[in-house]
Amino acid sequence: MTDTELIWRLAGGSGDGMDSTGQAFEKALMRMGLSVFSHRHYPSRIRGGHTYFEVRAGPEKVRSRGDGYNFLLALGDSFARNPQEDQPAYYGEEEVKPLSENLDDLREGGVIVYDEGMLDDEDIADIELDERAEENDWHVYPIDLRTIAREHGREIMRNTAGVGATAALIGMDTEPVEQLMEGRMSDEILEDNLTVLEEAYDQVAEMDHTHDLEVPEGSHEADQVLVSGSQAVAYGALDAGCRFIAGYPMTPWTDVFTIMSQNLPAFGGIAEQVEDEIAAASLAIGASHAGAKAMSGSSGGGFALMSEPLGLAEMTETPIVLVEAMRAGPSTGMPTKPEQGDLEHVLYTSQGDSNRVVFAPGTVEECYEQARDAFHVAYDYQIPVTLVIDQKLSGEITNVDEALFDREPDPSLGSVLTEAEVAEASHHESGVFDRYQYDPENDDGVSPRSIPGQQDGRFLATGNEHTPQGHIEEDPDNRVFQMDRRMRKLESIREELADFRNPHDSFYGPDDAEYGIMTWGSQQGTVEEAVDRLNDGGHSVKALSVSDLMPYPKEEVTDLLESVEECLVVEMNASAQFRGLTQKELGRFGEKLSSLLKYNGNPFEPAEIVEGFEIQVNGGGEAPSAQTRIEPATGD
Amino acid sequence: MSAFSAIGEEAEIDREEFTPGIEPQATWCPGCGDFGVLKALKQAAPEVGLTPDEILLVTGIGCSGKLNSYFDSYGYHSIHGRALPVARASKLANPGLTVLAAGGDGDGYGIGGNHFMHTARENHDMVYIVFNNEIFGLTKGQTSPTSPKGHKSKTQPQGSAKDPVRPLSLGLTSGASYIARTAAVNPRQAGEILAEAIEHDGFAHIDFLTQCPTWNKDAKQYVPYVDVQDSDDYDFDVHDRREAAEMMQETEDVLNEGTVLTGRFYVEEDRPSYQQEKIDQGQMPEEPLAERYFDDDAEWERTADELIARHR
Structure with missing residues (x-):
């Protein structure tokens, strides 16, 4: 956790344009030279319901969502509100959810902007905002975004007003935001949006500011998208x-x-x-x-x-x-x-x-x-x-x-013959092309194919076991030859993957680290951030993020596991599937592998991995404070 | 120059050239109606000037699925009920191919019923032959979607409580643009209908009555058959959807009373095929997609040139 980062959470109703507003804001930050990373949270519903779009921005490469966040822009859920002003909201308390549902994750000292035009004092009193703000040193700015939008454009431009308010509070230049609006809005609405942005900015800039949070500064070494x-x-x-x-x-x-x-x-x-x-x-x-x-x-x-x-x-x-x-x-x-x-x-x-x-x-x-x-x-x-x-x-x-x-396209069909090559290729005496040949000299197991319409390339493809010409065959020798050849392809692929220009299986952290963390797929960036924090905090940890699940990178994982005392396997499921796969593939290391699991519907935050690691290294007895679960190693 | 020189080549060849050297003799039961389909196909293919290397014959699972073991062309023996989605994508990837699909009544009207409905509505330019023997044959005689109500089998020991599927009506309401019923006992008509169906530009559905002498009816039970086009007893306009619908209803009603009506039931000539619709709407290249992969001079679009600017 650093003070040099902004984690801006835009909260509102599903269908209120959270995604497009959030993405535009994120792109503006990128254009200002910052590294950005966003995370979205939304319900399975067309309209209404609590949703947020969170952007984390900083001068260094951002690889993960953060631990909590430090700026909340709560717009209010327009679909929860009944247009008949004297009638109660459609969905009970949902109107206040963009504010109330997000408070638990807001960091100490964080900033809150909420749309005063959408929430009345009673709503605010009900969620005890003032008390909680005092407790957590939050800086709360109630702003009537709805009125600003209505007066200078249309009510739907509340999002734009919110972005203007944000910019004024964190000292952000609105020019990149304006440029993006010019790029994506029709002339009809552009003028009004620019006015709403400016009005909100000016109005908020004049308010007394009690917080320290500012937009970080950064620059990119190369062009970013x-x-x-x-x-x-x-x-x-x-x-x-x-x-x-x-x-x-x-x-x-x-x-x-x-x-x-x-x-x-x-x-x-x-x-x-x-x-x-x-x-x-x-x-x-x-x-x-x-x-x-x-x-x-x-x-x-x-x-x-x-x-x-x-x-x-x-x-x-x-x-x-x-x-x-x-x-x-x-x-x-x-x-x-x-x-x-x-x-x-x-x-x-x-x-x-x-x-x-x-x-x-x-x-x-x-x-x-x-x-x-x-x-x-x-x-x-x-x-x-x-x-x-x-x-x-x-x-x-x-x-x-x-x-x-910026790369060359790769339209090759791979192991396919041209018509001229088909003419030279091996055929059955009946004239059928030998599509599925088993040649013991053929190491990689691949038998090139013809394509329908090619002269003399005809063969039968079938889900039944088949002869080299594709005809159905249950002869035991043929069966074993064909099975072995197909399975051999996986070994060939395993060898080729080891040489790929970009490693699929990424090592991170010092080579000689004492402990390991393994993960697969989407948790890579979060694990890497946790590894940095652990090493900064005096631990000795490295990580391996695996992409090749079949064929499995046995050598790389064996090297890692042999080199560490213990390894924590981080994954978002309840039954430790990747750890199970690792043990199945390697047949050992059961005593070194423990798991940190999360399956509550939210991805890991770096701090949760830091906590899980520390508990496990200390013997694993303690229960995590986060909604995660530790599954001890065999014999623990 | 085409990478697929077998396509479009006019050749006069003998029907026996479609008999594969590997499995020249089909292994269906003696008296099986499936022989009738094979024979009709071998008659129709040379008649419309096709050669083995320009045909892709996609089948499902069952006795009917063996059709491409006994017919020499490119073949794809897929999985139960899924011949149509495999076949229609092959046609889209290379519209030059003549694509034929085949399967049984369980395959087409039961497990693959959803694909039948959608392939018909999209009007893909292909032929679909449904071997309708009113029974599951290869799995040894269970009640199928076209078995008559009351049909007893090991899996329906008290007799089926279900009305059978109405294959022709189903084809019509789904959107097939050519619908016919023929029978293995009438190979001459079957061959003619198949040739017409191949030449039809759109989805041609042929409900092919193939007796299963082992588990259901033998050939005698499909005789006498009536060709509705040749009979004075039936008068309807094959191009008129409403009249066709009525004729189909009657045909389906009387089949299990012993009256076997066959012939063309619906023909819609002016509706464009799906591939034509897609080409007209700019959703598909005019040149066959498959050709492009073999064209060394083809220019391939790059996301770096076409799409990345909007991400800056």
Whole structure:
């Protein structure tokens, strides 16, 4: 926790434009030279309900949400309010929730701005704001944002007024905000918004300020762009030559699906919204079979429907890329809350032995890189690749180097023959192409495919066990040859992954550290921040964030675990799935691995990991104060 | 130059060229109606000038799913009920292909019913042959979605309490633009209908009565059959949706009373196929997508050029 950071939380009603206002503010901070990172919290509801958009900004790279926050802009929930002024609110006490629900996380000394036009004195008295403010040294600024918006524009411009008030309180130049408004608003509303911004700024600037918090200063070494995890996945897919997507809406997967669907036509591709997820995955298979780079995806429940097509892609060796954007389960669970509870689902769903690749990117940059890598691996090795993200990573927005995207596209179909190559390739005496050859000399297990329409390339693809020509066959020798060849592909991929230009499995902290922390996927940045704090606080800790879940990076993890006394495995689920996977893959280290688990619907904060680590290092007996759980090591 | 030279090549070839050297002899039961589908397909394909390498035949699971083991072309033997979504994406990725899909009545009207409804409404340019034997054959004789009410089987020992699915009506209300019923016992008509269906520009649904002598009816029970186009007893306009609907209702009603009505039931010629709609609306490239991946000179869009500026 540093004083040089701003953690600004914009709270209001779902449907009140929290996201767009929050993102614009975040981008303004980025343009001012700051590193930014946002986190969003919203209910499964179209309108109304407590929602917030939180931006953390500082001069150094921001990798995680912070511990709590220090600036609250509580706008009030317009959908909770009854337009008939003398009538009670539609949803009981919800009108005050943007203020009341956020107080627990506000740091000592924090700043509160609330819309006096939306909340009356009685509401404020009910939540004991004054008492709590005094206790916590909060600086409270009631401002009638609603009236400012009404007088100089329209009521809906309360958000703009709130941003103006924020800028005045933290000494922030409004120019980047104005420039962004000019870029995204029509002339019709721009003028009014600029006036509302200025009025709110001036009015608040004249007030007495009692707090110290100011906007930090920073500068970037390279050009930055503001990108979300979902955008990075979609852009990685587009730059990997993916030109076909099929899907069905489901939160949070819908983000990737939407971005792809909006951009594919202009990229010369095809997007299909279909009847269900079984169809969606099957369409990806059909498009890939006919010679396109294709993807699909869903969240837990929809991914469950993809189980059988996923197995079909494994058996027919049809390359596809799937995205699984996890949310809290089981069943419908908590649709808008993050969790990492689908790891085992993604690894093992579908009948028979798993023959697939699973990557879990840990950062927005990795979302882009690993989406590209997913297509490369899928098409080179003719195997389904699943990218596992979650509601946290999917919705988090951060600044990354613009140069990340300045890369050559990769439209290669991988292990595919041209018609000329098909003519030279091995065929059965009947004229059918030997699509599934097992050649003991062929180390990587991949047998190149032809594409329908190529002269003399015809073969049968089938979910049944099959001969080299794809015909159904249950001969034991053929079975073992074909199974071994398909499984061999995973070993080839494991070897290639070890050489990837950007490590999928990121080490962090001093090499010779005494203790380790392991995590996977979206918790990477938070774990790394916790490692910094622990080392600053006199501990000796390093971290490993794993993205390759299948094939699993046995060597890297073994090296880590051999080098440390103990290792805490941090993940957002209740049954320690990643620790279980690690023990299954390595068959040892059970006595070194303990778990820190969280499954309350909110991602880890760095302080929770610091606390969990300290408890575990001290023997693990104590109960954490946070809503986390420690699962001791075998024998502890 | 196309990367797929088999496509569009006009060739006069013998129907026997569609008999695969690997499995020349189908292993269906003697007297099975499925032989009739295979025969009709081998008759229709050369008639419309197709060669094996330009056809993709996608099947589901069941006895019908073996069709592409016995017909020499590109084949994709998918999973139960899912032939249609695989097939329609292949067609979108490469519209030059002739895409045929096939499955049984359980496959198409039961487990894959949702896909049938949506593929028909979207009017993909492909043929869907439903082997309708009114029974689950390969799993040894269970009641299927088209089994008549009262049908007894091991899984419905007291007889089915359900009315059967109305396949033709289902195709019509779903949006298929060509709907026919034919029967294995009438190979000449079946071949003609299949050829028409392949040439039809849109979703062609053929409900193909394929007797299952082992578990259900034998061939005799589909004889005599009536071709509604040839009979003086039936007069309706095959292009008129309402008249077609009535004719279908009657056809479905009388099947289990022993009257087998076959022929073309609905033909809508002027409705554009789905791929055409998508191309017209700028949602799909005019050149087949699959060609682009083989074109060394193709320019590939980059997010760095097209999308990144808005993130600055």
